[in-house]
Amino acid sequence: MFVAPGSRNVIARNRVVRGFAGIGIEKGKGNVVSRNVVIHPREVGIYLGLNHPPIGGDHTVVRRNKVRDSGGDGFVVRETDDHSRLIRNLAIGAEDEGFDIQSATATLIGNRTR
Numbered sequence: 001m002f003v004a005p006g007s008r009n010v011i012a013r014n015r016v017v018r019g020f021a022g023i024g025i026e027k028g029k030g031n032v033v034s035r036n037v038v039i040h041p042r043e044v045g046i047y048l049g050l051n052h053p054p055i056g057g058d059h060t061v062v063r064r065n066k067v068r069d070s071g072g073d074g075f076v077v078r079e080t081d082d083h084s085r086l087i088r089n090l091a092i093g094a095e096d097e098g099f100d101i102q103s104a105t106a107t108l109i110g111n112r113t114r
Contacts, residue, residue, distance in 0.1 A: 049078030056080030
């Protein structure tokens with residue numbers, strides 16, 4: 001499931017099981033990803049922005065999501081994404097990093113990884 005491009009979308013209370021990636025916001029402004037559960041994606045659980053082509057979103061809020069057993073990172077904020085906030089998310093059992101934050105403008109508040 002991804003948004004590319006799109007602004008002011010709300011992706012909330014979904015359950016995503018398996019698949020390549022869970023939820024992605026590739027471009028757009030003011031999107032919200034809230035209270036979703038992503039289980040066992042082959043790659044990333046929840047991601048913001050793309051490296052190839054280099055595009056990203058702006059002011060996305062990712063809050064109270066859970067990613068379990070991702071084949072890569074649990075959460076990724078790519079360098080192309082600006083001023084996003086990750087608030088109280090949980091990454092469990094990621095094969096790579098729980099949170100891979102590449103953007104210098106991202107804000108993280110109360111996130112956990114196990």
